[in-house]
Amino acid sequence: MVDALIEVAGVEKVFSVRRKAGRLRRVREEVRAVSGLDFTVARGEMVGYIGPNGAGKSTTIKMLTGILVPSAGRLRVAGIDPFARSGTGGAAGGRLRLARRIGVVFGQRTTLWWDLPLKDSYELVRRMYRVPDATYRANLERCVELLDLAPLLDVPVRQLSLGQRMRGDIAAALLHDPEVLYLDEPTIGLDVVSKAKVRSFLREVNAERGTTVLLTTHDLTDIEQLCHRVMVIDHGRLVYDGDLTGLLAAGEGERMLVVDLDRELPPIDGVPGARTVKVAGPRQWLAFPAEASAAPLVAAVAERYPLVDLSIREPDIEDVIARLYAGGTATPVAGA
């Protein structure tokens, strides 16, 4: 990997929490939020970062933005170590330098100025990041067009709906041409139309500008539609890193062949690699491994049964991931 934009090696974050023990006594406890985190993300990749609540997703994002200092390990983003003390600007130097190269969107809270009209927020961003005029105008124009922001520019942020605000936030994060875009639950609470708009915009940004994208989400459709690569974190450890198909295999996902026969028949059997899991009148459901091909299966059924119609259902990714979390045993797949 020559052009690794994000490099994380052995990163660990331990929080020290004080817990009440008796009336006055407090016990210090160490909570390991993230441990032994190792991965790299290449320039232009779009990676989904998923895991149950409290698994360490946000902690990782905070470390990758330079807000939170890791307890151990090495971390570089766009060639910058956000925690380097030697940099100019003292302890904050690395963080301030990195800030110009990254864009961040938090689904749960806005980075815009609540009481100011959207366009004032953008103007502030332009000056804070010292975006050259031409770049700023081009980027703003493009975001306004693709995200339908024109009617919102004069509206104070607090009056925007959640979907409008999210679009406004995403635009704000891209005005300074960041090399990496971190999105922490960018589609949370959005309606179907807004979600679709956000996703298609992210796809465009990634394809056109080659912006590297790392997004956390609970909505697996985001991952299916956007990311070639998925990282799953659970209890602070990376339990999976690879593509979506591999994730299904790791989670023992199954696809489903649904066949309509021309009449009611006993459950289909004797088809290698598949088992019949349900029968309802002339319709039958056959489960087979997610990574297996459906073609020989369909051929085998068609040869021996009066087949009228058929469809294939992809495995439910939510189930797969739930299984992965519960098991926690899936062997980590080597990173890309």
Added chain:
Amino acid sequence: MADGVLETAAPRTERAADAGGRWAVVVHGLRTYRLLVWMWIRATLAYRASFAMTVVGNFAATALDFVALLLMFSRVDVLGGFTLPEVALLYGLAGTSMNLADLLMGSMDRLGSRIRDGSLDTLLLRPVPVFAQLAADRFALRRLGGITQAVLVLGWALAHVDVAWSVGRVLMVPVMVLTGTAIFAAVFTAGAAFQFWAQDAAEVQNSFTYGGKAMLQYPPTVFAQDLVRGVVFVVPLAFVNWVPALWLLGRPEPLGLPPWVAFLGPVVAALLCAVGGLLWRRALAAYRSTGS
């Protein structure tokens, strides 16, 4: 990792900023502060009637405690040995410098709630020192009302106090205002730093800033010696007005300190600002390693 390649690929503006080092960061912070303040002023002035009302309200609220002072003087001629113009001088100095500091960075006391609701993190994501962003946040132009009131009282006092004016004495007046503002600003900074550890520390900070102002508006002679000692040596608020104003009025210093102490104000203010800045840096670094 191809370090050099990535570094040279960095935008020119950034490299320029790096070359200037820490200074460039400070300058960019100040510029951003000015920019944010200007933005808030514009937003405030969009609703002129409401702005005018809040300024008048602010003026009236601070004027009330001066009315209390006037009522006291309708019964007595001197308070702790000080005449009305002399007390008004102390009042005007304390009010002007405290209200100025409050205008410039009074929003720092919202830090605690920003930590609680997580919005501090959004400030940390920007390439500008957090301090500048916090100080300018919701810049409250209405505090001009309080400043105006204090300046009016100060003006009246200066016209009526019995002082043999010399160049030095005249110069002392702006020096006192600036010193006082810097001292209160340092207290605001230290208070903000403590909010990283105790998010309700804003109340403690208020007792030093607003409470300190209320105390300094009266002559030191009406307070117990130990309290005065604390205000001189522990939290040196006395250098806002008491110590230098006593020199201006030609009065003995109640703790019997040598006369040159009256000129130490700027030094004390600079030291306090340095301590405040250091505390702030420490606190922010601790926040970044604990995340809470």
